[in-house]
Amino acid sequence: MSEIDLSPTDKAILEMLREGRCTPAFIAAEKDYTRAHVRNRLQRLTELGYVTRLHQGLYELSRDPEE
DSSP states (O other): OOGGGOOHHHHHHHHHHHHSOBOHHHHHHHHTOOHHHHHHHHHHHHHTTSEEEEETTEEEESSOTTO
């Protein structure tokens, strides 16, 4: 997965994380996704180094793929 391969869900998650730290539940509620889907995408974005898991259920943007 590279920057050009980001899904619409990934882009929505990254957009929210640009505004500040979020939980999967908050992202799911705001973007109308399931929490499981958001958690799966956050795990992948963490593996890619774009997102950091600060604590159980709390994430922040670590590297913006658009920069």
